[in-house]
Amino acid sequence: MSDTSSAPTVMPNQDESLLLYLNEAIATTRDKNSLFKIVTEKLRLIFPFETIVIVTLDPEGRHKRLFFRDYLAINNLAPKLHNPNKLSPVAGTATEYFLRNPEVHTVAIQDVLEHYPDSPFCLMVEQGIHYITIAPMRTGGTLAGLLCLASRKHPSFGEADVTLLEKISSLVAVAVSNTIAFEEMARREREKTIQLAVNNALLTIKEREQLFQRVASEINRVVPYDYFGVRIQRQGGVREAFVELRKQAEGxxxxLDPNRWNAVPDYAQMEAEAFELFVKPALYAGADFANLAQHYRLLEQIRRHHGTCSILTAPLWVRDDQAAVLILSSQQESNFSDEDLELILGLVPQITLALKNLFAFEQIESLRAQLERERTYLIDEINTTANFGEFIGSSPALQPALTRIQQVASTDTTVLVTGETGTGKELAARALHNLSPRKDRALIKLNCAALPAQLIESELFGHEKGAFTGAVDRRIGKFELADGGTIFLDEIGELPLDLQAKLLRVLQEKEFERIGGRRVIKTNVRVIAATNRVLEDEVAAGHFRADLYYRLNVFPIKLPALRERPEDIEPLIRYFLERLTKKMAKPVRGLRERDLRAMQQYSWPGNIRELEHVLEQAVIISTGPFLEFSGFSAAAAQASPPIPLPDHAPIKTLRDQERDHILAALKRTGGRVSGPNGAAVLLDINAKTLEARMKKLGIRRTVGVE
Structure with missing residues (x-):
């Protein structure tokens, strides 16, 4: 053996005994690593080398796979060159160079690098390995792969050595073929086992979290990992974590806490950037993952804070702007293989079916819950709100409003209903809803003056559990409850300025978030607003946002005051009397002509609501054949009509007019503010709001009352 070459040490008959030994080992050893360790040890007894690599080829010879490698004493090459089970093209690699001479031959690695300078063989040169002997592996006359032996010195092979190496490579080819067959059988068995386990989970578990805990555990038996997640992108590009699980120390x-990202700035943008990686099947491990982490902030975040070094992604479906993806991650660099990806992709149809079933089940549950909420809400509305049925009356003053209701009802246009208190603005909203395509869904009402300012936002948009002190449960807001239906915002002029901006966003973007929540909720709601204020004046005074006013005032409908439609008073009286006598089980009593004329001449500052209350009290107190309008009720019914002002008479300010109006109501109710017979009911205003206005206007209650 010279300084630049090493000679094989084949002894007489040693080749035959070696072939017999290897043949027996191949026939009896099933474990891949054990078998090829035996091959390596026996080969080194005859042929000196530092590294052995077995590369397999597909039947067309276009793709290769690193089947086995042993770097022996040169361990620092392993993490750099090890890429097991991954198919890669032959073209453009050193394997292409070796296949030009499909016989046993030795080449200098430096010659290989001249043709393929980017080849990882340069790492071998750095370790003093300069030569590689190639022995083609054939089965049935077909080239199945290459047996590669790398050495520091040039081996000197005789004809007998070449013949022996050819026979050994043929035996190795058989061993490789058998091993691949066994691996394929094991893979199929593994797939069947996991598919059966997942199917059993799908058939027996219907609850989302429990189902995916079982699925994650079953997959982990075959493909170990640390994190299991399903992320979805809904219509409109809204993304959310459908389920996220992390493996604990006990397995x-x-x-995971769904709010753990709340403190991370720009998380939504980070997720949007990385989502493009998730919607295609792939695995990223080791250096590939580290490189991606430099370009995607979300990957860098999970690498730094959770030690993630590899991820596997499998899209469940991708269509238009909607998607669902399965993501597995591990803290191990080479945790996933192409076979693992293939296995997971084989489970995609089952997981997709499970996901769609869960979507359908949860949607049914959501609809059921919403219908139950609507039912509860509507029952409450029926029990607490007068049901006027249809508009009563045919006066010329009322017809324009009815015509406009008919014109706009079938559209989704936002409507602003204006008019004095008690003119039937809620009735107009009900008519608009009942004549619209949304009539089968709920009409949700919110009186913006009935709640303190700090609670209105929660009423409108809902809140998450723990969003503020007292938020012990999640609350569904009126906009979410009204999805698919109509929301009626009464006394919109009382809405605080800060909430006006949030309402504007809902009108413009059709989306909102619950208080304390991060998820954007899309809403399909038709908005009807009402006010007895002159919003143009409120805008001018800086009490109402101009942009919100223009958003609401798309289609205004003004309801006339009752004094403008005296022809309708008699049919209204008959309608209310019929309903009230049935409700109270009272006998039908007559109405004197003088009482009817007095009611037709009265100005009715409380409009239709005031008329109903006067009639209700008359039904209660009357005992003879005719209705009696005595006491404060009689004063209300028989008051003289207002005397018209001369053309040049001074006009009261709005403040004085409001003060006089409240005083008149208080006089009629004997100074009572709240309660069923109080001024607040008469004026159709919240009692707390009325008290606040009285304080602002310097009005005191009558002493001794209430």
Missing amino acids: IFEP
């Missing part, structure tokens, strides 16, 4: 998968 159990537990749900």
Whole structure:
């Protein structure tokens, strides 16, 4: 053996005994690593080398796979060159160079690098390995792969050595073929086992978290990992975590806190950037993952804070702007292989079916819950709100409003209903809803003056559990409850300025968030607003946002005051009397002509609501054949009509007019503010709001009352 070459040490008959030994080992050893360790040890007894690599080829010879490698004493090459089970093209690689001479031959690695300078063989040169002997592996006359032996010195092979190496490579080819067959059988068995386990989970578990905990555990038996997640992108590009599980020390998968990203700035943008990686099947490990982490902030975040070094992604479906993806991640660099990806992709139809079933089940549950909420809401509305049925009356003053209701009802146009208190603005909203395509869904009402300012936002948009002190449960807001239906915002002029901006966003973007929540909720709601204020004046005074006013005032409908439609008073009286006598089980009593004329001449500052209250009290107190309008009720019914002002008479300010109006109501109710017979009911205003206005206007209650 010279300084630049090493000679094989084949002894007489040693080749035959070696072939017999290897043949027996191949026939009896099933474990891949054990078998090829035996091959390596026996080969080194005859042929000196530092590294052995077995590369397999597909039947067309276009793709290769690193089947086995042993770097022996040169361990620092392993993490740099090890890429097991991954198919890659032959073209453009050193394997292409070796296949030009499909016989046993030795080449200098430096010659290889001249043709393929980017080849990882340069790492071998750095370790003093300069030569590689190639022995083609054939089965049935077909080239199945290459047996590669790398050495520091040039081996000197005789004809007998070449013949022996050819026979050994043929035996190795058989061993490789058998091993691949066994691996394929094991893979199929593994797939069947996991598919059966997942199917059993799908058939027996219907609850989202429990189902995916079982699925994650079953997959983990075959493909170990640390994180299991399903992320979805809904219509409109809204993304959310459908389920996220992390493996605990004892091997159990537990749900992750959905709010753990709240403190991370720009998380939504980070997720949007990385989502393009998730919507295609792929695995990223080691250096590939580290490189991606430099370009995607979300990957860098999970690498730094959770030690993630590899991820596997499998899209469940991708269509238009909607998608669902399965993501597995591990803290190990080479945790996933192409076979693992293939296995997971084989489970995609089952997981997709499970996901769609869960979507359908949860949608049914959501609809059921919403219908139950609507039912509860509507029952409450029926019990607490007068049901006027249809508009009563045919006066010329009322017809324009009815015509406009008919014109706009079938559209989704936002409507602003204006008019004095008690003119039937809620009735107009009900008519608009009942004549619209949304009539089968709920009409949700919110009186913007009935709640303190700090609670109105929660009423409108809802809140998450723990969003503020007292938020012990999640609350569904009126906009979410009204999805698919109509929301009626009464006394919109009382809405605080800060909430006006949030309402404007809902009108413009059709979306909102619950208080304390991060998820954007899309809403399909038709908005009807009402006010007894002159919003143009409120805008001028800086009490109402101009942009919100223009958004609401798309289609205004003004309801006339009752004094403008005296022809309708008699049919209204008959309608209310019929309903009230049935409700109270009272006998039908007559109405004197003088009482009817007095009611037709009265100005009715409380409009239709005031008329109903006067009639209700008359039904209660009357005992003879005719209705009696005595006491404060009689004063209300028989008051003289207002005397018209001369053309040049001074006009009261709005403040004085409002003060006089409240005083008149208080006089009629004997100074009572709240309660069923109080001024607040008469004026159709919240009692607390009325008290606040009285304080602002310097009005005191009558002493001794209430």
